[in-house]
Amino acid sequence: MRRWLMILLLASPLLAFPVSMLSGRVWISPRAVGQMILTPQEASIQPTLQAVLWQVRLPRILLALLVGAALSVSGASLQQVCWNPLVSPYIMGVSAGACFGAALAVVLWGGGYATMQGCAFAFGCIAVAITSALSQIRGDSSPVSLVLAGIIVSACFGALLFMVYLIADPDKVAQVVYWSMGSLHAASWSGVIRSFPGIGLGVVLLYAFRWRLSVLSMGTEAKALGVAYERERILLLAATTLVTAFAVSVAGTVAWVGLLVPHLVRLILGADSRSLIPASITFGAAFVLLADTLARTVYKYDLPVGILTTLIGAPFFLYLLRRSRTAWV
Amino acid sequence: MGENRMTRKRKPFSFLAALASIALVLLTGCKPGNEPSHKNTAGDITDQAGRSVSLPKKVTSVVCLWPETTRILYALGAKDMLVGVDNQVGKDPVLQKVWPEIRDVPVIGTMSSVNVEQLVAARPDLVIVSARSRRLADQIAGHGLSVVCFHPRGKWKSFLEEITLTGRCVGRQHEAADLRRFIEEKMAEVQTIVTALPDDRRPRTYVTFAYDPLRTTPLDSVELAGGSNIAEGNRDIWYTVDMEWLLARDPDVIVQHALGRYDLATMGGGWSSLRAIKMNKVYRVYLGFCGVDPAQYVAQVRQLAALFHGPDIPWSRDLAADGRAIFQRVYGRGDVFDALVREMNITLAPAETQQTKE
Numbered sequence: 116m117r118r119w120l121m122i123l124l125l126a127s128p129l130l131a132f133p134v135s136m137l138s139g140r141v142w143i144s145p146r147a148v149g150q151m152i153l154t155p156q157e158a159s160i161q162p163t164l165q166a167v168l169w170q171v172r173l174p175r176i177l178l179a180l181l182v183g184a185a186l187s188v189s190g191a192s193l194q195q196v197c198w199n200p201l202v203s204p205y206i207m208g209v210s211a212g213a214c215f216g217a218a219l220a221v222v223l224w225g226g227g228y229a230t231m232q233g234c235a236f237a238f239g240c241i242a243v244a245i246t247s248a249l250s251q252i253r254g255d256s257s258p259v260s261l262v263l264a265g266i267i268v269s270a271c272f273g274a275l276l277f278m279v280y281l282i283a284d285p286d287k288v289a290q291v292v293y294w295s296m297g298s299l300h301a302a303s304w305s306g307v308i309r310s311f312p313g314i315g316l317g318v319v320l321l322y323a324f325r326w327r328l329s330v331l332s333m334g335t336e337a338k339a340l341g342v343a344y345e346r347e348r349i350l351l352l353a354a355t356t357l358v359t360a361f362a363v364s365v366a367g368t369v370a371w372v373g374l375l376v377p378h379l380v381r382l383i384l385g386a387d388s389r390s391l392i393p394a395s396i397t398f399g400a401a402f403v404l405l406a407d408t409l410a411r412t413v414y415k416y417d418l419p420v421g422i423l424t425t426l427i428g429a430p431f432f433l434y435l436l437r438r439s440r441t442a443w444v
Numbered sequence: 445m446g447e448n449r450m451t452r453k454r455k456p457f458s459f460l461a462a463l464a465s466i467a468l469v470l471l472t473g474c475k476p477g478n479e480p481s482h483k484n485t486a487g488d489i490t491d492q493a494g495r496s497v498s499l500p501k502k503v504t505s506v507v508c509l510w511p512e513t514t515r516i517l518y519a520l521g522a523k524d525m526l527v528g529v530d531n532q533v534g535k536d537p538v539l540q541k542v543w544p545e546i547r548d549v550p551v552i553g554t555m556s557s558v559n560v561e562q563l564v565a566a567r568p569d570l571v572i573v574s575a576r577s578r579r580l581a582d583q584i585a586g587h588g589l590s591v592v593c594f595h596p597r598g599k600w601k602s603f604l605e606e607i608t609l610t611g612r613c614v615g616r617q618h619e620a621a622d623l624r625r626f627i628e629e630k631m632a633e634v635q636t637i638v639t640a641l642p643d644d645r646r647p648r649t650y651v652t653f654a655y656d657p658l659r660t661t662p663l664d665s666v667e668l669a670g671g672s673n674i675a676e677g678n679r680d681i682w683y684t685v686d687m688e689w690l691l692a693r694d695p696d697v698i699v700q701h702a703l704g705r706y707d708l709a710t711m712g713g714g715w716s717s718l719r720a721i722k723m724n725k726v727y728r729v730y731l732g733f734c735g736v737d738p739a740q741y742v743a744q745v746r747q748l749a750a751l752f753h754g755p756d757i758p759w760s761r762d763l764a765a766d767g768r769a770i771f772q773r774v775y776g777r778g779d780v781f782d783a784l785v786r787e788m789n790i791t792l793a794p795a796e797t798q799q800t801k802e
Contacts, residue, residue, distance in 0.1 A: 140689045166714045
């Protein structure tokens with residue numbers, strides 16, 4: 116049974132992909148989708164449908180998959196490394212730093228997706244660097260110190276963000292607020308190309324280290340097993356930061372994914388990182404893809420996907436907590 | 445004897461009672477939410493938030509926290525009355541040019557908040573705030589100041605009403621009536637031509653936000669210029685659409701807010717597949733900054749009419765001269781229009797249409 120569930124979770128993006136390909140404000144029949152994929156030069160297919168599928172829907176789907184995989188694997192890894200089930204990718208301050216960076220980009224340079232994403236990435240990394248430095252302040256660099264440092268940094272960047280909101284033109288503020296709620300509405304091939312290297316590299320690294328994560332989740336006791344605990348922990352934190360910063364820079368704050376998905380996978384498959392990490396990658400990708408498909412179809416306007424992941428994630432997380440009687444590791 | 449003693453005993457009570465009465469009267473006079481009691485009021489008006497306001501008889505100093513009305517005050521020749529403004533109006537591309545000294549007017553708040561100490565110290569006869577900040581208006585009124593709320597909500601008629609009300613508030617009724625007449629005449633010239641147009645000659649138009657091309661609004665100047673705005677609803681809000689929605693509607697024309705710096709033709713993400721982009725019908729139009737601009741709004745509608753309907757519009761032959769004349773009349777500075785055109789690359793003539801590759 117567990118084996119079949121593992122296969123189901125691994126295959127979930129393959130199930131979500133056709134659902135998303137066939138959903139949208141423009142109806143494209145499965146036959147037309149097949150034609151466009153198999154014979155893209157077919158003259159009988161309307162150019163508008165071609166544009167919808169190739170220029171809008173497909174890049175958005177790929178970006179949703181990338182963002183979902185990034186946030187989920189980053190959450191799963193952080194929870195293992197920090198021995199804390201309530202840690203999510205945003206606890207390191209990435210989200211707060213990235214939102215501040217995006218706001219600065221809009222206020223100082225008038226926005227533009229590439230500028231916003233670049234600044235969001237830069238400030239996301241700056242926030243994590245400060246968090247890491249602060250966590251070393253007592254010399255022990257314990258997971259608790261890391262979490263506390265992340266809370267401090269998030270609070271400071273949050274205050275700076277409010278400062279920007281206060282002094283900026285309200286029209287510009289509206290754009291930053293929309294972006295910070297988490298949205299893939301501006302997805303394009305250039306966004307996919309920009310985010311793929313960072314997210315891909317980080318995900319591959321975390322996947323490759325899935326064996327070590329189980330050992331690291333034992334905490335400092337792992338040192339007794341001959342593991343270079345500090346070095347590997349720093350490497351894994353860097354990888355989670357990399358994927359999170361890239362994901363936040365293209366999609367804003369897509370909340371709850373990094374918390375909900377690893378918990379769900381852990382409930383189904385157990386805490387062994389060897390299955391937790393790959394299943395989190397694929398199921399997280401499918402989860403964000405389906406949430407974004409809803410976000411772009413359920414209402415007459417495009418909704419920020421972060422709103423839906425929160426509305427789905429929060430009550431479901433509560434249900435999981437109530438249902439789970441076992442320890443998290 | 446006993447009576448005297450009682451009288452003596454009552455005296456402190458009487459004194460305390462009198463003191464309490466005075467304190468009560470004073471406190472009641474200062475209680476929050478109390479409207480100013482101008483003995484010499486110029487009458488009551490109903491502002492654009494639906495509030496009834498008693499106007500002071502003579503207004504010599506104004507704090508304006510809504511850039512749109514600050515521009516109207518300038519156009520009515522009442523700029524010297526301003527003793528305080530909001531933090532955005534100094535960035536207004538038009539006011540920066542026609543009145544650079546606006547930077548010297550004290551900033552005493554934002555469009556939704558105010559520094560109460562600065563406001564009270566400025567002792568303005570009148571405070572103007574956006575109707576969207578009604579709570580701010582109530583807060584300021586609580587300090588015994590006259591507050592008026594203006595916000596036309598993107599509707600043409602209520603903008604004209606705002607000009608009239610502003611004139612009345614600051615005792616510039618004649619200037620306001622002149623300005624309103626000028627604007628109405630200029631707009632009537634457009635309406636005379638475009639109202640006769642059949643629906644199939646009204647280009648289906650998509651309006652882009654300055655900082656995000658996937659945000660749009662049902663801007664009424666498109667309809668006034670003889671176009672058809674594809675945005676849904678009738679509220680003057682910007683909202684986000686998705687690219688599939690836009691591709692499905694495939695507008696004939698895109699009106700790009702000239703404050704935006706992006707190039708839609710090279711953005712990717714499906715933009716290049718839109719008919720408007722293939723036909724090179726993306727028009728850069730300055731849609732304003734924090735509300736409507738009395739000169740730019742008229743110039744904008746006339747510009748759009750000329751771009752939509754070309755030879756049918758007499759002033760389409762020289763849009764620059766038309767814009768210059770409007771700015772000269774409203775702000776006394778025709779050259780400001782030329783400067784805006786240069787800085788924002790505003791479209792003054794439709795580019796040669798390109799043959800679609802379809």
